[in-house]
Amino acid sequence: MEKSEQKRNDPRGSPEYVKNPHVAAMKEDILYHLNLGTGTHDLPAMFGDVKFVCTGGSPTRMKEFIEYIAVVLGMEDPKSEYPNICEGTDRFAMYKVGPVVSISHGMGVPSIAIMLHEVIKLLHHAGCTDVTIIRIGTSGGLGVEPGTVVITKQALDGKFQPKMEQIILGKTVERSTELDQGLAEELLQCSKELNQFQTVTGNTICTMDFYEGQARLDGAFCSYTEKDKQEYLHKAKEAGVCNIEMEATAVAAMCNLSGLRAAVVCVTLLDRLKGDQVTSSHEVLQKFQQSPQILVGHYIKKQLKAKAVQG
Structure with a gap:
């Protein structure tokens, strides 16, 4: 390797x-x-x-x-x-x-x-x-209430490793998925200032698939049991994972390689320990999806104001 x-x-x-x-x-x-x-x-x-x-x-x-x-x-x-x-x-x-x-x-x-x-x-x-790059999106939560905003500390693969692997010229290239911890803390502070929704920092699993890759039981294929699923998700929770999505490792790896500050800010639509399907109403989901936008909007305004004062 x-x-x-x-x-x-x-x-x-x-x-x-x-x-x-x-x-x-x-x-x-x-x-x-x-x-x-x-x-x-x-x-x-x-x-x-x-x-x-x-x-x-x-x-x-x-x-x-x-x-x-x-x-x-x-x-x-x-x-x-x-x-x-x-x-x-x-x-x-x-x-x-x-x-x-x-x-x-x-x-x-x-x-x-x-x-x-x-x-x-x-x-x-x-x-x-x-330049700062921020992914704002949705995710499945792990042991947190639906509507909780998760600011990613580390982006992990499906084996709970902080890396992204890619095949280049037939060889496996491994890239670090470290994120800017200072930026994560700044975003968390902004959420405290807003005091509008629950926000936590935690690790995020990034998978290559929405169904089997995320240990769901409701896909077209499934070769494991509810017990298997729960064991995997609890191991993830022990690894500090608060949510699961499908883009975080790419954001972290590519921005880390480029020297760009980056963050991943996702709201959770459900607690995966309690189920696989999103059952909240359209109105509730719309409200949830606004939370990362509100948080990041507050952060950008605060940063631009600070730069204006300094300038």
Whole structure:
């Protein structure tokens, strides 16, 4: 097995988000899944001021977030439709208000990894600095009440290991899934200031599947018992796991490799120790899904205010 890849710092002191020497030699870089490119768009003009990239699975939810963040930051434009910057492709939807980008990532590690590859290159081409990436989403809880917001301490694989494995050129490459603990603490403090919903920090299991990978009994296939499931979930709980989702290891590994600050903030829709299916009403689920947006919106406003004072 190859050794974990380590972050490298640009000797000039500026961010070096892209760790691919081939990119510099490219005449044009087409960000295919974003419908953007260095030859067709003025990326520094469009994105040079970006400081926060917030991402979630659903295009609809990310449009709602940009509308919300526009109000929070006092940048609301009654005439604006907040157009999808990635219009022309149905892979991802991207919106922008001031220094905040809101982009969908689809479902699962493969989908979010594609998006992150291209967004990290986008930040590079645009000359962005001091960028924070935050995944806001939903998850299955573990021993916490539905509606609890979990700020991830460590992203773990299905064996409770803080790593993401990927096959590259036929070899297994292992990447660390450490997240910025300072950022996690800052987000937790913001939740305390809001005092609107229960928030905890804990480990997050990231799986490659929604059903068997998450020890559900209700998929099309299942080769284990309720007892087996409970034993696995209790072992996860003993490992400090508070929730289960499908993107955290990619966020942690890729942002760690790029030197980008990153966080994963997910609300729990159910307690997996008590069942497998989401049974809450649509209205309750909508309220739950707003909590990560409220928390991250408060954090961004606080950070921008602090930077304005310092500046």
